[in-house]
Amino acid sequence: MYHLNSSNALEYNHLTYPSLQKRWQTQPPQGELTGLSASLDSAIVGFAISERLNPQQAEIISLFVLPEYRNQGIGTKLLAYLEQELAQQGCVEIILSYSTSTLTNVALEPLLQKLHWQPPQINLVLGKTATEKIAQAPWLNKYPLPPAFEVFPWLDAGLSLPLSVEAHRLEPLNSLGLRYRGEVIGWVLTHRVAPDTIRYTTFSIAQAFEKRGRGVWLLASAIRRQVDSGVPYLTGSVSYRYPRLLKFVERHLTPYLTGVGEVRQTSKLINPTLESREN
Structure with missing residues (x-):
């Protein structure tokens, strides 16, 4: 030992x-x-x-x-x-x-x-692709934003990060926020995990705007910036706790991915007697 x-x-x-x-x-x-x-x-x-x-x-x-x-x-x-x-x-x-x-x-x-x-449970769906592949997705240039919306670079705005997002290696190129009439209603935050790879770490949009294509436009804007920059690879993951986002990925992203995988989790009780005593 x-x-x-x-x-x-x-x-x-x-x-x-x-x-x-x-x-x-x-x-x-x-x-x-x-x-x-x-x-x-x-x-x-x-x-x-x-x-x-x-x-x-x-x-x-x-x-x-x-x-x-x-x-x-x-x-x-x-x-x-x-x-x-x-x-x-x-x-x-x-x-x-x-x-x-x-x-x-x-x-x-x-x-x-x-x-x-215990039988393993799926926690995350993982995906990776190349910019030349994702650039073929037709939805990248759909869903134009009305004038009341503004996309802005997250780091330039001086805003704090969500608690689960680390500041280290946050990518300034395409970490973006979305405002509606001055109020922040969404973000896509990315990290440079290798010189040639950007990870799409977290994506969020206010519930009231989910069905209007605003989140899709925000994600598309981040991807377009990477395509134009020449950074060739991108990765990301989606939790099974977000079925709406998972459905979007399966429908609109999967056809343009070069690799798909899963993160599974399992567990085992090794001291059930001790657990019952403490409960």
């Missing part, structure tokens, strides 16, 4: 999936880190890491086995031992979020089922 921190954990980055180094660029660790390794002939062949979110809950943030040692039950044993360790520490529940891929379909999900985790 390893007691890790944000510095010494990176020594094992080559044994992490997803990459901790990449994760911590946008989501630094907040809680205690616990790591378990699997070794063969004194060489580490697998590694599992959890982060304590609060006294009762932890998250599995990495589970990795070297390709040549897979399909031998090593990942299953790693996760099972990590569950035991967290239970001994007084943890009640473990959660795990992951982006779907061929690897998660054939390796991770059967492993979770074997260890009696």
